[in-house]
Amino acid sequence: MKVAIVTGASSGIGQSAAIQIAKRGVGVVLTFSGNRQGGLDTVAAIEKEGGTAVALPLDVGESGSFPAFRTSVVDVLRDTWGRDSFDHLVNxxxxGxxxxxxxxxxxxxxxxxxxxxxxxxxxxxxxxPLMADGGAVVNTTSNSAMASGLEPGYSAYASMKGGLIVLTRYMAKEFSARGIRVNAVAPGSTRTRISDDAFERFPEVIPALAAKTALGRVGEPDDIGTVIASLLSEESRWITAQNIEVSGGYNL
Structure with missing residues (x-):
């Protein structure tokens, strides 16, 4: 069985991606930070569909914790799947x-x-070093880093996401020697818990965002999660170094 690592999968896009990946017969190591129950809920949803998943804590803002996280991943791969490697990574x-x-x-x-x-x-x-040759990486960027998504108030956030778009291309270039594909998805406005549940706290913004979207609504996590799962799969075997906007035509 192939195995994917999905960070930030306790809610929203990450949760959807983990579930959609598992539906394709892939084992999932998912991470959570402050929302442990959300991580366990994601595991439960995957197991309910007959899949296999393990949740691990991880704060991606604390790079000093990464070696210990790698050790935990090694243990989980061995104990759950009898493997010493994994295939896919979703950053x-x-x-926000x-x-x-x-x-x-x-x-x-x-x-x-x-x-x-x-x-x-x-x-x-x-x-x-734990990734198998021929695997795939997907980075979650944002359409705020693209001309189609420019809105006031996101200069710092979008600058980092823009850097991640560039990093995606360099990863794709350098990892290609091992047959590892690297792509990114750039969501538009999506109904998640981002910005402290902004969509729940300020529902009045939703009609305005929908009006600026060609397909007439804001995105849902599964709109993005299914694309991430597809990019990891064999059906996307000839796609690499791409940043794919998934926004329903925002500002089109």
Missing amino acids: NAGF QMAMFEDTTEELFDRFTRVLLKGPYFLTQTLL
């Missing part, structure tokens, strides 16, 4: 926060850097 964990350029603090900028760019960089570096 999804992150957070709106801040106008003039209001962005160094503290917030540095946190964005640690979680959204440094984290995926060094977590992938730490786990790469």
Whole structure:
């Protein structure tokens, strides 16, 4: 059985990606940070469908914890799947926060850097020796880093996601010698818990976002999760170094 690692899978896009990947017969090691129950809920949803999953704690903003996480992954791979390697990595964990350029603090900028760019960089570096040749990586970026998604208040957040888009291409270039494909998905406005459950706290923004979307609604986690699962699969075997916008035609 192939095995995927999905970070930030206790809710939203990561949770959907983990479930969709498992539905394709792939074992899943999923991570959570502050929402342990959400991680366990994801495991339960996968197991209910006959899949196999294990949840591990991980703060992608703390790169010093990555060697210990790698050790936990080694143990889980051996004990659950009888393997010493895994096949796929989804760098999804992150957070979002709106801040106008003039209001962005160094503290917030540095946190964005640690979680959204440094984290995926060094977590992938730490786990790469455990990846099987011919595997795949998917990074979750954002359409806020693309011309179609420019909105005031996301200069720092989008700068890190833009860096991740560039990193995706370099990973694809360097990992290709091992047959490892690397792509990214760039969600548009998606109904998740991002920005402290902003969609729950400010439901009035939803109609305005839907009106700016060609397909007439905001995204749902499964809209993104199914694309991530597809990019890991054999059906996407000839796709690498791409950043695919999944936004329903935002600002089209």
